[in-house]
Amino acid sequence: MSETPIPEAVAHQTAHFPEGLALDCGALVSPLDVAYRTYGTLNAAKSNAVLVCHALTGDQYLAETHPVTGRAGWWQAIVGPSRPLDTDRFFLICANVLGGCMGSTGPASPMSPGSDRLWGTDFPNVTIRDMVRAQKKLVDHLGIERLLAVVGGSMGGMQVLEWAATYPRAVFAAAPIATAPHHSAQNIAFQEVGRAAIHSDPDWRGGRYWEEPGLVPAKGLSVARMVAHITYLSEQALTRKFGRRLRGAPALTFLEDVFEVESYLRHQGSTFVRRFDANSYLTITRAMDFFDLAEAHGGELSAAFQGTPTRFFVASFSSDWLFPTSESRALVRALNRAAANTSFVEIASDKGHDAFLLEEPEFHAALGGFLNGAAERLGV
Amino acid sequence: MSETPIPEAVAHQTAHFPEGLALDCGALVSPLDVAYRTYGTLNAAKSNAVLVCHALTGDQYLAETHPVTGRAGWWQAIVGPSRPLDTDRFFLICANVLGGCMGSTGPASPMSPGSDRLWGTDFPNVTIRDMVRAQKKLVDHLGIERLLAVVGGSMGGMQVLEWAATYPRAVFAAAPIATAPHHSAQNIAFQEVGRAAIHSDPDWRGGRYWEEPGLVPAKGLSVARMVAHITYLSEQALTRKFGRRLRGAPALTFLEDVFEVESYLRHQGSTFVRRFDANSYLTITRAMDFFDLAEAHGGELSAAFQGTPTRFFVASFSSDWLFPTSESRALVRALNRAAANTSFVEIASDKGHDAFLLEEPEFHAALGGFLNGAAERLGV
Numbered sequence: 042m043s044e045t046p047i048p049e050a051v052a053h054q055t056a057h058f059p060e061g062l063a064l065d066c067g068a069l070v071s072p073l074d075v076a077y078r079t080y081g082t083l084n085a086a087k088s089n090a091v092l093v094c095h096a097l098t099g100d101q102y103l104a105e106t107h108p109v110t111g112r113a114g115w116w117q118a119i120v121g122p123s124r125p126l127d128t129d130r131f132f133l134i135c136a137n138v139l140g141g142c143m144g145s146t147g148p149a150s151p152m153s154p155g156s157d158r159l160w161g162t163d164f165p166n167v168t169i170r171d172m173v174r175a176q177k178k179l180v181d182h183l184g185i186e187r188l189l190a191v192v193g194g195s196m197g198g199m200q201v202l203e204w205a206a207t208y209p210r211a212v213f214a215a216a217p218i219a220t221a222p223h224h225s226a227q228n229i230a231f232q233e234v235g236r237a238a239i240h241s242d243p244d245w246r247g248g249r250y251w252e253e254p255g256l257v258p259a260k261g262l263s264v265a266r267m268v269a270h271i272t273y274l275s276e277q278a279l280t281r282k283f284g285r286r287l288r289g290a291p292a293l294t295f296l297e298d299v300f301e302v303e304s305y306l307r308h309q310g311s312t313f314v315r316r317f318d319a320n321s322y323l324t325i326t327r328a329m330d331f332f333d334l335a336e337a338h339g340g341e342l343s344a345a346f347q348g349t350p351t352r353f354f355v356a357s358f359s360s361d362w363l364f365p366t367s368e369s370r371a372l373v374r375a376l377n378r379a380a381a382n383t384s385f386v387e388i389a390s391d392k393g394h395d396a397f398l399l400e401e402p403e404f405h406a407a408l409g410g411f412l413n414g415a416a417e418r419l420g421v
Numbered sequence: 422m423s424e425t426p427i428p429e430a431v432a433h434q435t436a437h438f439p440e441g442l443a444l445d446c447g448a449l450v451s452p453l454d455v456a457y458r459t460y461g462t463l464n465a466a467k468s469n470a471v472l473v474c475h476a477l478t479g480d481q482y483l484a485e486t487h488p489v490t491g492r493a494g495w496w497q498a499i500v501g502p503s504r505p506l507d508t509d510r511f512f513l514i515c516a517n518v519l520g521g522c523m524g525s526t527g528p529a530s531p532m533s534p535g536s537d538r539l540w541g542t543d544f545p546n547v548t549i550r551d552m553v554r555a556q557k558k559l560v561d562h563l564g565i566e567r568l569l570a571v572v573g574g575s576m577g578g579m580q581v582l583e584w585a586a587t588y589p590r591a592v593f594a595a596a597p598i599a600t601a602p603h604h605s606a607q608n609i610a611f612q613e614v615g616r617a618a619i620h621s622d623p624d625w626r627g628g629r630y631w632e633e634p635g636l637v638p639a640k641g642l643s644v645a646r647m648v649a650h651i652t653y654l655s656e657q658a659l660t661r662k663f664g665r666r667l668r669g670a671p672a673l674t675f676l677e678d679v680f681e682v683e684s685y686l687r688h689q690g691s692t693f694v695r696r697f698d699a700n701s702y703l704t705i706t707r708a709m710d711f712f713d714l715a716e717a718h719g720g721e722l723s724a725a726f727q728g729t730p731t732r733f734f735v736a737s738f739s740s741d742w743l744f745p746t747s748e749s750r751a752l753v754r755a756l757n758r759a760a761a762n763t764s765f766v767e768i769a770s771d772k773g774h775d776a777f778l779l780e781e782p783e784f785h786a787a788l789g790g791f792l793n794g795a796a797e798r799l800g801v
Contacts, residue, residue, distance in 0.1 A: 226659040227651065233686055234614075234648045241640035243623055260621035268614045268648055271607065279606040362742075 053101070053137070053144030054078055056182050062139070062175055068165035072154065075179045076144025077101050077136035080120060081128035083183070089421045090185045091131045091412070092176065094193030094200035097269075097325055098317060100143035103135040104128075109316040118400060125409035130416060131189065138200075139175040140167045140324040146175075148320030149251065161320055162248030169196070169332045173203045180211070187211050189419060190412055194218040194397035195364065196325070199332050202372075205353070206334060206345040214415035216354040216408060219361055219397040221368035222342050222375070223333040228363060231272055232326040235265030239319050248320055259314040265322060266313040275360035275393030335375075342375035352382040354411040356404060358396040359389050384411065433481070433517070433524030434458055436562050442519070442555055448545035452534065455559045456524025457481050457516035460500060461508035463563070469801045470565045471506065471792070472556065473515045474573030474580035477649075477705055478697060480523040483515040484508075489696040498780060505789035510796060511569065518580075519555040520547045520704040526555075528700035529631065541700055542628030549576070549712045553583045560591070567591050569801060570792055574598035574777035575744065576705070579712050582752075585733070586714060586725040594795035596734040596788060599741055599777040601748035602722050602755070603713040608743060611652055612706040615645030619699050628700055639694040645702060646693040647686045655740035655773030715755075722751070723758035732762040734791040736784060738776040739769050764791065 053076035061071025078101040083090060093103055095115065104120035106113065120126040126133055137145035148164040151157070180188065191204045191212050198220025205215040224232075239245055242261030250256045271279070283305065335342035353376055357369035366387045376383040388404045390396040397404070433456035441451025458481040463470060473483055475495065484500035486493065500506040506513055517525035528544035531537070560568065571584045571592050578600025585595040604612075619625055622641030630636045651659070663685065715722035733756055737749035746767045756763040768784045770776040777784070 225656060226663050227654075227656045230651045230659060230686060231648075234644060234651065237647060237686075238618055238621075238644050241618075241622065241644060264614060264618050264621060264644065267617060268611075271610045271614065274607075276605060276607045279610060283606050 055144055056179050058178055058182075062171065062178065064165055064171045065168045066166050070139070070146055070165065072146070073139075073175060073178070074144065074146045074150070075136050075139075075175050076141075077134060077179055078103060078105070079135075080104055080126075080133040081131050083132040083185070084421070087185050088187070088189060088419055089130065089132050089416070090180070090183070090188050091126065091133050091190045091192060092180065092188050092204070093126065093133055093135045094176070094191065094197035094204075095135060095138065096193070096195035096197050097329065098266075098313070098322075099197070100141060101135045101137045102143075103133065107316075110312070115398060118398070119405055119408070125405050125412060126192070127409070127412075130421065131412070134180070134183070136176050136179050138172045138325065140164065140172070140321060140328060142318035142321040147318070148248075148324055149318045159251045161251055162323075164320065164324055166331075167324060167328050169199045169203050169328055170207060170337075172328065173200050173207060176200070176204075177208060177211070187213055189421060190214040190216060190415055192216040192218070192408075192412075193220075195220055195394065196329050198364075199329065202334055202345075203332075205349060205351045206338070209346075209349045209351055212351045213419060214352045214354070214411065216356070216411060217372070218356045218408075219358055219364050219369075219394055220372075221364050222335060222345075222372050224330050225368070228272075229330045231268060232330055234268050236323055236326060238262075238264035238268075239323060242319075245319060248323075250319070257314060258319045262314045262317065262319045262322060266317075272363045273393060273395045275362065275391055277360060277391040278393050278395070281391075342372070343378035346376055346379035346381050349379060349381050352415060353384070354408065355383065355385045356397075356407065357387050358392070358394070358401075358404075359387055360391045361394040361396065363394040435524055436559050438558055438562075442551065442558065444545055444551045445548045446546045450519070450526055450545065452526070453519075453555060453558070454524065454526045454530070455516050455519075455555050456521075457514060457559055458483060458485070459515075460484050460506075460513040461511050463512040463565070464801065467565050468567070468569060468799055469510065469512050469796070470560070470563070470568050471511045471513050471570045471572060472560065472568050472584070473506065473513055474556070474571065474577035474584075475515060475518065476573070476575035476577045477709065478646075478693070478702075479577070480521060481515045481517045482523075483513065487696075490692070495778065498778070499785055499788070505785050505792060506572070507789070507793075510801065511792070514560070514563070516556050516559050518552045518705065520544065520552070520701060520708060522698035522701040527698070528628075528704055529698045539631045541631055542703075544700065544704055546711075547704060547708050549579045549583050549708055550587060550717075552708065553580050553587060556580070556584075557588060557591070567593055569799060570594040570596060570795055572596040572598070572788070572792075573600075575600055575774065576709050578744075579709065582714055582725075583712075585729060585731045586718070589726075589729045589731055592731045593799060594732045594734070594791065596736070596791060597752070598736045598788075599738055599744050599749075599774055600752075601744050602715060602725075602752050604710050605748070608652075609710045611648060612710055614648050616703055616706060618642075618644035618648075619703060622699075625699060628703075630699070637694060638699045639691070642694045642697065642699045642702060643691055646697075650686060652743045653773060653775045655742065655771055657740060657771040658773050658775070661771075722755035726756055726759035726761050729759060729761050732795060733764070734788065735763065735765045736777070736787065737765075737767045738772070738774070738781075738784075739767055740771045741774045741776065743774040 058073040104114040122129045137143040198217035201217040239261035242258035245258035338344035357366040373385045438453040484494040517523040578597035581597040619641035622638035625638035718724040737746040753765045
């Protein structure tokens with residue numbers, strides 16, 4: 042496999058910060074680029090901005106055709122006039138995370154401007170808070186003092202929580218969705234399998250695959266994507282999609298895909314490597330694994346939100362076993378202990394973790410209601 | 422990595438069948454070796470034999486030090502005088518499955534006697550029923566007409582069900598534990614990830630790694646073991662064992678294991694490759710994936726047991742998400758429809774699928790009661 046993950050021709054909308062960013066680990070990433078997209082119009086008071094945070098393998102192409110895959114934006118279902126992320130009312134901002142590979146500074150970026158030497162595995166460890174700090178620089182750069190809302194699911198929800206904890210005065214409303222205040226041992230374990238698969242691929246070359254043009258650890262990254270993809274679906278969703286349906290002839294073969302679910306997973310794996318950098322995958326999964334908001338606040342989660350002015354909308358999905366409802370409930374209890382204005386909904390769905398990205402009318406209505414209520418409170 | 426998975430010096434107790442075995446796929450495996458171990462003494466009436474079926478990565482070393490790993494037998498906890506598998510009362514037989522790598526004929530066996538050419542990926546696809554047919558030949562060879570009981574968990578439980586369906590008159594009592602009458606789409610998907618990891622390892626060499634002495638696809642097999650291992654544990658068990666405990670210094674590093682769960686999984690993966698053949702892993706996981714007892718009986722599971730004289734003991738564990746209680750209940754409903762003598766217990770445990778191998782006193786008491794009851798009925 043020798044495809045370049047990101048075509049050179051993709052021109053990202055990018056904010057450039059020559060001063061760079063100091064990270065939690067002590068390293069300085071300089072310069073810092075934050076690639077982003079916006080949708081809708083910022084009003085004169087700059088009071089209608091909604092920051093949308095993407096998940097592990099998402100990017101800034103929230104609601105438009107993706108420049109690499111040609112597919113619809115990852116949350117296009119809820120963006121547009123009269124939709125929950127209403128572009129007639131809100132100015133949406135979506136930025137590629139620090140450590141990502143769609144234009145923001147990450148392992149695939151040059152170590153210094155114009156250099157052929159990429160960061161690769163020398164890219165420092167980033168945390169969810171580092172990602173949020175990079176987004177804050179973008180929001181400041183856009184002249185926005187307070188975001189009407191910060192919204193995101195999965196790792197995006199971790200960023201929402203970190204925004205509310207770190208910049209409470211800059212977040213009027215926060216919607217952490219299908220997420221948790223820390224990554225569980227099981228989730229760490231699944232991500233470790235993915236990382237081990239990448240490390241095991243000889244084309245990873247100890248992280249230095251970028252030294253050979255076009256070389257990517259496609260097999261390892263593909264296996265990582267396969268295992269992650271299973272965790273995004275519920276058992277019911279997998280069964281509904283595939284059951285135990287055989288693919289083609291019933292002849293028993295040793296090497297071929299025999300079940301439809303196998304072909305589907307292999308396809309998921311192989312399309313992913315076209316658009317995602319393996320060292321970015323290592324960097325971002327590790328950031329998720331390190332996320333532990335309680336630990337960062339003396340072991341007491343409610344301390345992260347003490348006296349917060351932010352209003353919260355917490356949503357979980359009943360069949361999500363990656364970020365189960367029990368973790369959202371623990372978050373809600375902590376928000377209650379902090380006397381935060383909090384609403385919580387568990388959406389009945391059999392689609393698993395991916396439900397937050399899919400057609401879930403009850404979820405869309407609840408999120409839309411929360412955002413519109415916040416907008417009305419601010420007179421937007 | 423260049424360790425030979427199975428030391429040459431291990432001498433297995435083996436039954437040799439020169440006529441071979443005709444498989445479901447139409448192929449003939451000839452000759453057929455079935456490696457096995459026995460514990461306890463066969464009585465004069467040959468009425469006290471209990472066949473124990475092992476799971477995916479188990480073998481015949483049920484209750485003694487393993488010749489490769491030096492660790493205790495995989496079900497030693499329940500074998501011995503006054504234990505559920507009471508060696509004062511029962512004659513226990515445990516055979517390595519067809520397709521395995523501990524002495525029974527499998528992909529690591531010579532294609533013909535004395536040949537240097539191993540089966541490798543030319544080994545035909547085997548089914549759970551083929552495994553059971555091979556065991557039946559061993560049981561016949563030992564002169565046993567009817568087994569007092571067939572007992573097994575996970576893939577061992579699949580074999581128990583197949584024994585009862587295929588040879589009902591030869592099975593007085595059957596104990597399928599932590600198992601299901603078919604493999605779910607989710608389970609197939611997880612096994613496909615493991616197979617993809619093996620296929621991706623260049624040392625697998627399209628299955629021909631055996632051509633180079635000592636070469637094994639250690640990295641791929643290790644990743645396969647890691648992902649499987651996560652599915653054997655409950656979220657609670659992983660959290661109790663590791664939580665989010667950091668390993669050593671809190672310094673953020675890019676490449677090292679940082680969480681204890683990572684080190685544990687890597688260790689699980691690397692010890693496994695010392696004792697297991699990768700092509701066996703491919704063969705046996707595929708056999709599990711193909712298992713669908715209802716489909717083999719016109720789509721109606723109860724038809725597999727219609728008029729059965731066998732008594733059944735079905736057991737599941739509350740935190741087992743690989744073979745959840747719902748699947749055992751579906752099995753029990755089918756047994757009820759077939760008017761089979763059936764008892765069912767769901768054991769409250771937070772240890773996940775692995776619970777069936779661990780200290781679970783309530784489970785041990787229930788299984789022991791069932792087996793002793795069956796023995797008393799037969800006057801053993």
